[in-house]
Amino acid sequence: MTRSYDLVVIGAGSGGVRAARVAANLGASVAIIEDYRVGGTCVIRGCVPKKLYVYASRFADMFEIAGSFGWTVEASFDWATLVANKQREIDRLEKAYTAGLEGSGVEIIRDRGTIAGPNSVRLRDAGETLEAKTILISTGGHPSKPAIPGAELGITSNEAFDLKTLPHSILIEGGGYVAVEFATIFAGLGVKTTLVYRGERILRGFDDDLRTGMEAGMQMRGIQFIYGTTICGLSQAGQDVSVTLSNDVVAPYGAVMFATGRAPNIHGLGLETAGVALTETGAIAVDAYSRTSCPSIYAVGDVTGRIALTPVAIREGQAFAETVFNNTPTAVDHSLVGTAVFGEPEAAAVGLTEHDAACAHKDIDVYLARFRPMINTLSQRSERMVMKLVTLPDGGRVIGCHILGPGAAEIVQMAAIPMAMKADKADFDRAIAMHPTAAEELVTFKAPSCRYRGGIRQ
Numbered sequence: 001m002t003r004s005y006d007l008v009v010i011g012a013g014s015g016g017v018r019a020a021r022v023a024a025n026l027g028a029s030v031a032i033i034e035d036y037r038v039g040g041t042c043v044i045r046g047c048v049p050k051k052l053y054v055y056a057s058r059f060a061d062m063f064e065i066a067g068s069f070g071w072t073v074e075a076s077f078d079w080a081t082l083v084a085n086k087q088r089e090i091d092r093l094e095k096a097y098t099a100g101l102e103g104s105g106v107e108i109i110r111d112r113g114t115i116a117g118p119n120s121v122r123l124r125d126a127g128e129t130l131e132a133k134t135i136l137i138s139t140g141g142h143p144s145k146p147a148i149p150g151a152e153l154g155i156t157s158n159e160a161f162d163l164k165t166l167p168h169s170i171l172i173e174g175g176g177y178v179a180v181e182f183a184t185i186f187a188g189l190g191v192k193t194t195l196v197y198r199g200e201r202i203l204r205g206f207d208d209d210l211r212t213g214m215e216a217g218m219q220m221r222g223i224q225f226i227y228g229t230t231i232c233g234l235s236q237a238g239q240d241v242s243v244t245l246s247n248d249v250v251a252p253y254g255a256v257m258f259a260t261g262r263a264p265n266i267h268g269l270g271l272e273t274a275g276v277a278l279t280e281t282g283a284i285a286v287d288a289y290s291r292t293s294c295p296s297i298y299a300v301g302d303v304t305g306r307i308a309l310t311p312v313a314i315r316e317g318q319a320f321a322e323t324v325f326n327n328t329p330t331a332v333d334h335s336l337v338g339t340a341v342f343g344e345p346e347a348a349a350v351g352l353t354e355h356d357a358a359c360a361h362k363d364i365d366v367y368l369a370r371f372r373p374m375i376n377t378l379s380q381r382s383e384r385m386v387m388k389l390v391t392l393p394d395g396g397r398v399i400g401c402h403i404l405g406p407g408a409a410e411i412v413q414m415a416a417i418p419m420a421m422k423a424d425k426a427d428f429d430r431a432i433a434m435h436p437t438a439a440e441e442l443v444t445f446k447a448p449s450c451r452y453r454g455g456i457r458q
Helices: 014-025 040-045 047-069 079-103 177-188 208-220 310-325 354-361 408-420 425-429 439-443
Strands: 004-010 030-034 107-110 113-117 120-123 128-137 141-143 169-173 192-197 224-227 231-237 240-245 250-253 255-258 262-264 297-299 339-341 347-351 364-371 385-391 398-404 450-453
Touching (some): 004 014, 004 310, 014 040, 014 079, 014 128, 014 310, 040 047, 040 079, 047 177, 113 128, 128 310, 169 177, 169 250, 177 192, 177 208, 177 339, 208 224, 208 347, 208 385, 231 255, 240 255, 339 408, 354 364, 385 439, 398 425, 408 439, 425 439
Parallel strands (some): 004 030, 004 128, 128 297, 169 192, 169 255, 192 224
Antiparallel strands (some): 113 120, 120 128, 231 240, 240 250, 364 385, 364 450, 385 398
């Protein structure tokens, strides 16, 4: 007898788990299929372990300035301890996710699920076909490697969390979130780190002041940059990996990591059996309500190629369940999504960059402050924090907030609230400053650092 459900979810990542739980709580019969571990990329081998490793790497900075506060520190680092403690926390989180699903009445099926038709999902290992009124695809994405000779000798973020030992040196290719964050991690843990990037500066798409500030901060920590260059090939050289670069340089490194983007997990998913259309970039095409070209099949999260961030996937999963199972059509607003890069220094932003705001609105005001964060003032460290607001003219609506430095992500998360409420600069100014904090700069700007009128900087 074929098992039937109101909803079958393929992929137990953040978006799929939220959708399954909400749908079940709304009275739907739900099964979720996962062939790896419950929790998805973020929990198992993404955001959560990444930030734990970032915390570990930051102790080097704290030890460096400890003497200026009167501390004498003798410290050593053990990679195996970090990996083991990380794994224990991931195991705990997976159990929590599993318990949450089961507590909501969701059936968890440990198998590989593929689309067998508009209302059918095939279980690879069990050889069984499930019937579903609605199917949700939330299979996420995976790190991609360039098609070059010896690419198999390089690692990705998937493998970086569980290396048996730390390499003596590492070359990381990429200039986005993953490259910057793992460069921070490895350098902070004592690995000689080099970042190679085909562009002219890291963090494309971020505000230029954050990009230059991040680069300077990373260089201060000993990270080297090679711009306008790519990796052309890898080969084994004893215990090292020999790297051939596009500038004809050949050099050995203890390890090579590719952080060159991610691709949607659609291979072998059977989308063609239900006529599910793809975008030009190979993601699943969906409408504002996450519906695919097949009316009974939906998709959320990274597999749709919209915004590859965990909270976005969660919001999309919630909206899907509200739309389909609560008769409340809900579209996710992707126009104002905050984001953070947990490098060292830390960077975070919400809204438009200075450049994009000037192009979109022509007339804008820019408020900018650079200063040494207080924790560095007793030491010789000269690194500057950056606080930036972009507004419409003459105290108008705040349309961009960009911060570089300690606690950047925490500050921007709170700034995103009034911005979502379309707050003006005057609304920020009404808040009395909390002193001494870095965030007080956001409510004490007196005059613009520069203005754009007609798209021209003045």
